[in-house]
Amino acid sequence: MSGFEGSFLGAGDKISPQAIMECKICWSPYDPAEGDEYRQVEPGTAFADLPDDWSCPNCDAPKEQFMVLEDPGAEEVREAAEIASKVESLVADFTEVWHAKMRDVPLVNKALRVEAVGFQRRDGKIIGVLVSPWFMNLILLPDAEEDWSGLTAGDKETVGFPSGDYEFIHNTREMTGGYKACSLFSPMGDFTRQKDATDVARAVLVALYDEAHRADTDRAAEIRAAREAEVEAEAEENAPSALEDAPSRRAVISGGLAREERST
Numbered sequence: 001m002s003g004f005e006g007s008f009l010g011a012g013d014k015i016s017p018q019a020i021m022e023c024k025i026c027w028s029p030y031d032p033a034e035g036d037e038y039r040q041v042e043p044g045t046a047f048a049d050l051p052d053d054w055s056c057p058n059c060d061a062p063k064e065q066f067m068v069l070e071d072p073g074a075e076e077v078r079e080a081a082e083i084a085s086k087v088e089s090l091v092a093d094f095t096e097v098w099h100a101k102m103r104d105v106p107l108v109n110k111a112l113r114v115e116a117v118g119f120q121r122r123d124g125k126i127i128g129v130l131v132s133p134w135f136m137n138l139i140l141l142p143d144a145e146e147d148w149s150g151l152t153a154g155d156k157e158t159v160g161f162p163s164g165d166y167e168f169i170h171n172t173r174e175m176t177g178g179y180k181a182c183s184l185f186s187p188m189g190d191f192t193r194q195k196d197a198t199d200v201a202r203a204v205l206v207a208l209y210d211e212a213h214r215a216d217t218d219r220a221a222e223i224r225a226a227r228e229a230e231v232e233a234e235a236e237e238n239a240p241s242a243l244e245d246a247p248s249r250r251a252v253i254s255g256g257l258a259r260e261e262r263s264t
């Protein structure tokens with residue numbers, strides 16, 4: 001793929017920082033590798049980061065008159081947009097489940113909300129963590145070449161990561177389509193704030209790719225146990241009574257709608 005057609009029109013999120021732009025009045029290029037000596041713009045300055053009043057060094061046409069000449073980073077930008085759109089659907093799906101079905105369920109943690117954390121492509125997989133008021137799951141989403149629409153809810157699959165092998169459960173949702181989920185926490189009573197949950201989600205994503213953690217044991221359970229200990233230590237500091245009647249831990253996958261997987 002070689003960039004975008006048409007004018008720039010201020011859509012800075014659609015071109016990559018490496019995009020070479022061209023004035024459509026006089027055909028002068030702006031190359032971020034060179035910057036703009038005439039207006040003292042440092043080399044390495046992306047077109048999107050040029051001041052709003054920057055204009056063509058040759059004909060003074062405004063920024064809006066520039067179009068993409070060549071964008072070496074276009075594929076990355078396209079892929080990031082594609083992942084963002086899938087993650088948006090995932091969040092929308094589970095936000096709807098939250099409002100429609102889960103709000104009045106006793107085990108939910110109303111201090112939390114549905115939020116996607118750290119979704120990106122890594123080693124050929126689109127992976128991230130979905131935090132919600134009633135679970136925290138590792139989630140795998142299909143990339144553009146994969147069709148997961150035929151996944152059977154409840155099927156299990158072992159997926160390998162540098163830190164070990166993890167069991168994911170297949171599922172589908174209306175907006176998201178097919179996805180695979182590995183339960184990290186459920187319910188979410190140990191988290192007092194959204195930020196506590198998202199911090200743990202980020203830590204899990206780091207640990208997942210850490211080969212130093214590899215062992216012939218159930219790595220998901222170990223990461224979960226380590227993070228639980230961390231959260232509990234913090235919770236004890238902040239609110240000594242918070243853990244007294246924590247419900248027994250069960251892997252409630254997929255918004256409590258699919259079958260429950262008991263962790264034994």
Ligand code: FE
Binds near residue numbers: 025028058061
């Ligand atoms: Fe120009």
